[in-house]
Each structure stands twice: as structure tokens, then as C-alpha cells.
Amino acid sequence: MPFQQGSARTRQRTVLLVGIVLLLATLVLAVVLASLLTHGKHEDSPKMLKWKDRGTTKNLQEVILGRCYNYITERYPELGDKDCLKIWESLKDAFIYKNPCNITTEDYQPLMELASHPIPCNKSLFWSKTNDLVHRYTKSNQNFLTLEDTLLGYMADRISWCGDPSAPGINYESCPKRSECESNPSSVFWKMASKMFAEAACGVVQVMLNGSIEAGAFRSTSIFGSIEVFNLNPDKVSEVHIWVMHDIGGPQSESCSGHSIQRLKNILEERNFKIICEDNYRPVQLLQCVHNPDHTDCRLCTNSTAVP
Amino acid sequence: MMMSLFLPLLLVSVLFMSSFSEVQGRKWKGEGTTQNLESIAIGRCYDYIRIVNPAVGEKNCSEIWEAFKSAFINKDPCSILPEDYELFINLSLHTIPANKSLFWENNQLLVNSFADRGRRYMSVGDTLFGFFGDFLNWCGQANSSGLDYESCPTTMECETNAVDSFWRMASITYAKHSSGEIHVLLNGSAVGGAYPQPSFFADYEIPNLQKDKISQIVIWVVDDIEGPDLDSCGIHSVKILETRLKTLGYNVTCIDNYKSVVFLLCLDYPDNSKCAVPSF
Numbered sequence: 001m002p003f004q005q006g007s008a009r010t011r012q013r014t015v016l017l018v019g020i021v022l023l024l025a026t027l028v029l030a031v032v033l034a035s036l037l038t039h040g041k042h043e044d045s046p047k048m049l050k051w052k053d054r055g056t057t058k059n060l061q062e063v064i065l066g067r068c069y070n071y072i073t074e075r076y077p078e079l080g081d082k083d084c085l086k087i088w089e090s091l092k093d094a095f096i097y098k099n100p101c102n103i104t105t106e107d108y109q110p111l112m113e114l115a116s117h118p119i120p121c122n123k124s125l126f127w128s129k130t131n132d133l134v135h136r137y138t139k140s141n142q143n144f145l146t147l148e149d150t151l152l153g154y155m156a157d158r159i160s161w162c163g164d165p166s167a168p169g170i171n172y173e174s175c176p177k178r179s180e181c182e183s184n185p186s187s188v189f190w191k192m193a194s195k196m197f198a199e200a201a202c203g204v205v206q207v208m209l210n211g212s213i214e215a216g217a218f219r220s221t222s223i224f225g226s227i228e229v230f231n232l233n234p235d236k237v238s239e240v241h242i243w244v245m246h247d248i249g250g251p252q253s254e255s256c257s258g259h260s261i262q263r264l265k266n267i268l269e270e271r272n273f274k275i276i277c278e279d280n281y282r283p284v285q286l287l288q289c290v291h292n293p294d295h296t297d298c299r300l301c302t303n304s305t306a307v308p
Numbered sequence: 309m310m311m312s313l314f315l316p317l318l319l320v321s322v323l324f325m326s327s328f329s330e331v332q333g334r335k336w337k338g339e340g341t342t343q344n345l346e347s348i349a350i351g352r353c354y355d356y357i358r359i360v361n362p363a364v365g366e367k368n369c370s371e372i373w374e375a376f377k378s379a380f381i382n383k384d385p386c387s388i389l390p391e392d393y394e395l396f397i398n399l400s401l402h403t404i405p406a407n408k409s410l411f412w413e414n415n416q417l418l419v420n421s422f423a424d425r426g427r428r429y430m431s432v433g434d435t436l437f438g439f440f441g442d443f444l445n446w447c448g449q450a451n452s453s454g455l456d457y458e459s460c461p462t463t464m465e466c467e468t469n470a471v472d473s474f475w476r477m478a479s480i481t482y483a484k485h486s487s488g489e490i491h492v493l494l495n496g497s498a499v500g501g502a503y504p505q506p507s508f509f510a511d512y513e514i515p516n517l518q519k520d521k522i523s524q525i526v527i528w529v530v531d532d533i534e535g536p537d538l539d540s541c542g543i544h545s546v547k548i549l550e551t552r553l554k555t556l557g558y559n560v561t562c563i564d565n566y567k568s569v570v571f572l573l574c575l576d577y578p579d580n581s582k583c584a585v586p587s588f
Contacts, residue, residue: 057358057359058354058358062347062350062351062354062369063351063354063358063359064351065347066348066349066351066352066354066355067355069344069348069351070348073342073343073344073348074443136421137575139420139421140421140572140575141575158359283574283575286572286575286578287571287572287575289568289585290422290568290569290571290572291568297585298567298571299586300570300582300583300584300585301581301584301585301586
């Protein structure tokens with residue numbers, strides 16, 4: 001670089017400085033604009049109603065569609081005629097852009113019709129307060145089906161959704177808890193699906209109850225106690241088998257001879273169902289022992305040998 | 309008499325021609341690509357990151373699907389190598405918690421139940437990359453961007469097919485990222501030995517275990533409840549496995565008929581004497 005005169009150097013320096021200042025000013029302006037825009041975006045979503053429970057599961061559409069096709073492929077190929085896209089659309093239409101405290105059974109009617117399918121007799125397995133155990137059981141033993149093993153339940157299990165009147169119509173931030181309003185998308189869905197599941201049952205039906213909880217194994221406020229029991233069809237269902245399970249090493253708060261079970265038996269007898277009750281139904285207890293193999297209650301008659 | 313011969317001959321030749329043309333239509337002997345593969349796979353990916361194991365964080369499931377497809381689309385379906393899935397693996401990889409790895413042979417459904425969808429153990433099918441492809445089938449075709457839904461090559465027809473190479477890559481990756489106390493569940497009633505060779509475990513998993521990350525290898529040899537006791541710790545193929553692992557420098561423990569697993573098998577045979585529990 002040729003050596004420059006003093007004044008030319010000063011001019012050059014000034015130009016450089018001005019250039020840097022301009023660049024900095026542009027950067028600052030850009031940052032301010034960007035923050036204003038995103039702040040503006042955040043201003044939009046507060047228009048959505050705020051609730052206490054977790055929001056709609058992200059990528060709900062992909063998850064629902066995938067589960068629908070997966071269920072048909074893996075579990076129930078005979079349902080090959082089900083249109084999963086239509087099923088997704090009918091689920092979306094049930095809640096999108098609606099106030100999530102105003103959901104009705106009519107909203108879900110198209111979905112229920114599209115996704116329902118027959119249940120083989122003698123396989124329906126109801127449950128109350130035994131979520132983990134009952135589903136580990138049906139996963140390991142294909143003899144029984146819970147609601148969550150039917151297409152509708154399989155798609156919706158562990159997922160949440162709710163809408164909002166303002167765009168984009170789906171609330172991913174929060175959804176109403178039952179305590180905030182009863183007619184929320186989730187509660188209405190599960191109540192309706194449970195009713196249909198009970199109505200579809202035939203032959204011998206089973207119910208797994210928790211004999212280790214203080215509040216009682218059978219509660220009239222549970223979905224089983226308030227909806228399913230009353231929607232079993234006496235013309236289709238012949239017998240109800242009750243399994244009262246105790247936690248391994250847990251309290252035996254109630255058993256087949258307990259008060260709440262007696263209440264359940266009365267309700268069922270009144271509707272002309274034959275009842276069999278069993279404490280700690282063997283196969284399910286074996287499943288409990290998988291997690292407690294060394295508990296004294298789980299000692300096998302034949303011992304295993306460890307080879308060092 | 310000519311007429312009475314003619315008709316059966318005609319019938320036979322028509323049947324022969326139609327079955328011949330059917331064979332002509334199917335390129336390969338194996339089942340074709342699973343219907344709705346893209347929706348199922350992408351759905352599973354989001355299901356995994358949102359519900360099954362949100363601890364893995366944010367993943368771009370569309371990108372993962374594209375990377376998966378690029379391994380075998382527009383190629384001769386008998387020319388797919390494990391390395392072709394490298395991009396897919398890089399995008400879908402996540403930590404496998406220490407002490408949770410569960411290797412297996414000849415007992416997939418049992419392992420599925422026992423692992424409890426990653427809550428008790430994380431088998432390869434409980435990782436994102438394994439969950440993505442489990443129980444599915446796929447292949448492409450040369451000079452076409454489409455999936456072949458009619459037929460796909462079996463392992464017998466060619467080993468370097470899309471599905472086998474996928475599982476080889478998945479097995480390699482799974483083994484490389486396993487740490488702590490690792491478990492292997494083997495079937496003591498399997499014909500051909502509890503530790504089969506060749507197998508994914510023998511050829512792709514053991515060679516890729518990272519010795520410095522593994523504290524112990526626990527082998528469980530469990531017989532089918534109503535099956536024969538063909539193999540056990542210390543004998544036959546299991547002895548070969550134990551020797552191989554010890555020679556490689558691992559701490560090895562072997563247990564016959566590990567109780568937890570026996571209880572699980574007993575679900576289908578609650579009245580079998582092997583499942584008798586005095587306190588029940």
C-alpha cells in the first residue's frame with residue numbers, strides 16, 4: 001500500500017468511521033425492529049384464552065395420522081377401509097376455532113362414527129385407577145382390549161388438544177382442566193368414547209380395579225362407575241368379571257368382600273349381569289411380580305440359579 | 309374325444325399363463341413396502357419426541373424422513389449398504405441412558421413387553437431410530453423415485469437390501485452408544501442355540517460395544533415356559549458367548565431363567581408348575 005498524505009489519511013479515517021457508525025446504526029435498527037415484530041407476535045397469542053392444563057400436543061396431525069395408519073397396519077388390518085385422513089379431519093373439526101369450554105357430543109359424532117369398529121366378544125377390559133398395570137397387561141397379553149387398545153383410544157392416548165376462537169384455532173399453550181370446565185374437548189371425548197366402548201362390549205367383560213387405594217376400589221365418580229357400568233348392554237353382555245388387584249407389598253384396603261365392590265355388585269345385579277369377583281387375578285399378579293421379583297409374595301417354587 | 313381333451317388343456321394353459329404373468333409382475337419374493345409408510349414413520353417420529361421420550365429434545369422429523377428415504381430411493385434395491393443410512397442416524401441419534409441397554413435374540417415380542425417402551429430398559433426398538441422402523445418393511449427401485457409397494461427382496465435374494473442394512477446400521481449405532489451395565493436376553497429354547505451365529509448381536513453389536521464405557525455385561529438365558537431347555541449359562545452357544553466377551557475383556561455375569569422375565573412369560577401359562585408361587 002503506497003504511503004498516503006496526512007490529510008488524505010484523515011479523510012479516509014473519517015469515511016471509515018462514518019461507515020462503521022452507519023453499520024452499527026443499521027444493526028441496532030434491525031435488532032429493535034426484530035424485537036418489536038416478535039413482541040408483536042407474542043402480543044397476538046395472548047388473545048388466546050389461558051388455561052391451567054398443558055396445551056395441544058405439538059404436531060398433533062402427524063401423530064394422529066401416523067397412529068391411525070400404524071394401528072390398522074400393525075393391529076387390525078381388517079380395518080383397512082378406514083380413511084385416516086378423514087378421521088383426522090373429523091377430529092380437528094370437533095374442536096378447532098371453538099371455545100374449549102363449549103364442546104358437545106355432537107361435535108365428536110362424525111369422528112366416533114368414522115373411527116369406531118367392532119370389538120370381539122369376551123375381550124373388553126374396563127379399568128379404574130389401574131392405568132399402568134392394565135395397559136402393561138394388554139400389551140403383553142393380546143387376550144383383552146382396553147379402550148386404549150381400540151383405534152379411537154389408541155390415537156388419543158396421552159395426547160391433549162383444544163381449540164380457541166382466535167387464529168390459528170388451536171391452542172398449543174394451554175387447555176382447560178376439568179375443574180375449569182366440564183365440557184372441555186378432552187373430557188367430552190373420553191366420556192363419549194367410554195360410553196361407546198361399553199355399548200360395544202359383548203359376552204364376558206372384565207374390569208380391573210385397584211384394591212390398594214384408600215378412596216375405594218369402585219368409585220361412582222369415575223368414568224367406569226358413572227358411564228361404563230351403565231352403558232353395558234344386558235342383551236349383549238352375559239357376565240362381568242371383577243379383578244381387585246393389590247399392589248405387591250401394598251395395602252389391602254379393599255377386596256372382593258369390600259363395601260365399594262358390594263355397591264358395584266348391587267348395580268350390576270340390578271341390571272341382570274352375572275358377577276364373578278376375584279382378588280388378585282393370577283396372570284395380572286404375575287405381571288406385578290415382574291417388577292418385584294424378590295418380594296416374598298413373589299417367590300417362585302422353582303429357584304433360578306445364578307452362574308458367576 | 310378331441311373336444312373333451314381340448315377344454316381341460318385350454319383351462320390348464322390359461323391358468324399357467326395367468327400365474328406366470330403374476331410372477332412376472334412381482335419382482336421379488338418378499339412383501340412390498342408397508343402401506344402409508346411415510347405417514348406412519350413421520351407420525352412415529354413425532355410421537356417419540358413429543359410423547360414417548362421427550363427428553364431427546366427437538367428433532368426435525370421431515371428431515372429425518374428425507375434422510376431415511378435417500379438411503380434407498382432411486383437405487384437398485386439390492387445395493388443398499390448400512391452406511392447409506394448415516395445421515396438418517398446422525399439426525400435421529402440421541403443419548404441412550406447408561407445401564408438401560410437391552411440386547412436380544414429370538415425373543416422380540418418378549419423384549420418389547422419387558423422393556424416397557426423404554427421405561428424399564430431401552431432396547432433398539434425403543435430408540436428413536438429403532439422406533440422409526442420397527443415392524444415396517446420398505447424398498448425402492450432403480451430409475452424411479454417411488455417406493456415399491458408390490459414386493460421387496462428377501463435376505464435370501466440379496467443381503468444388501470434396504471431393511472437388513474437399516475437394522476445393521478441401527479445395531480451398530482445402538483451398540484456404540486450403549487454404556488454402563490448392559491443386558492442381553494437370550495432364548496434358551498431356541499433351535500440353533502441361545503447365542504446364534506451369524507446374528508445381529510454377534511456380528512454387528514458385540515464388535516461395536518465400547519469397552520471403556522461398559523462396566524458389566526449381564527446375560528439372561530430364559531427358556532420358553534413350555535419349551536425345551538436347550539441352552540443355559542456355561543454350556544453350548546452361551547459358553548461360546550461368555551468366552552468371547554471375557555476374552556474381549558468384559559466383566560460377564562450369566563443368569564439362567566431370570567425371575568422377572570419368567571414372570572412375564574408366565575402370563576400366558578399361569579397354571580404351569582414353573583409359574584407356581586406359594587403365596588398366591
